[in-house]
Amino acid sequence: MQNQNAAAPAPTQRVIKKYPNRRLYDTRTSAYITLAEVKQLVMRGEPFVVRDAKSGDDLTRSILLQIILEAEAGGAPMFSEAALANIIRFYGHAMQGFMGSYIEKNVQAFTDMQAKLAEQSQNLTPEMWPQFMNGQSPLMQGMLGNYVEQSRGLFQQMQEQMQKQAAQMLGAFGLKR
Template sequence: MAQTRRAGAPKAGSSGPKGPRILKKYPNRRLYDTEISSYITLADVKEMVLAGKAFEVRDAKTNEDLTRSILLQIILEEETGGVPIFSTSMLSQIIRFYGHAMQGMMGSYLEKNLQTFTDIQARIAEQSKGLYDPKTQNPEMWAQFLNGQAPIVQNLMGNYLEQSRNMFVQMQEQVAKQAETLFPAIPGLKPPPREKP
């Protein structure tokens, strides 16, 4: 007797769905996961983000991409629920960049900085991996780890700040070059000289 498979379930013997997991958003504001053929919550979507799973949220009727909207909803819930990452001042500054000539550059600058910070976090986590094994935990090991972290963190943060400064200088140079191209007759719009390392 032939078995029927769930709608959206991968075929037997296949390696699973190709591309990102598709979530459909219906007019009743519910999210439907096509991979597991079931409705899910925003908390489930947050778990996918934390697990690093690729997904897209699509409007069930128009197929419009709503992924950013759902991610912003998750951020809003996190910001109002616990200890927020964004201060009121920081949010105000971000809002001021919308519609500004520097909006695209600011987005790129923030994204690169966040990636650098994530890389630093991953390196620290890798160095402390052995400390989470209960068999190897002892007070001396923790003391050595914590004593060794200060110079490592200082070095990593120093690199992070240097990369951030370099990105900002590049952004300044781009703006100056654009201004010089747009307004060649105005003196003083030359890019600032780069500091020698």
């Protein structure tokens, strides 16, 4: 007898094959799909992987970067030239690993805050909207405060990791603080 409280099985990861002609083939639907359709998978939060049809190599990152590149070229870029230049400067830098983690955690914190904001805004009356949108509501101040505090915590963790690495490097040279 099956347990009625058992959770539904997690959705299986969708496999998309990329062929040399740059076409993408969705193995779940047995159809070719566009980059725009892959973007929709991302937007819906569907798990997927893109594999090279011949070698089986994982190409998911390069496809995601291609989606970002198209979005950035599409007229309303998210990143300024200065921001992109700063990101490029971190490649090959000792802080590369920390920066990726820091950005990822901050984006996740912002996404969480946005979801809470959307959830909480459903309960607002029309009279409450102006106060809410001006950031004066306790709810908005609380969420922004939490985001700033979380970001500060992430930055502090990054600094502590840098200090540990510096101490290890100095120790390797026989120097102590």
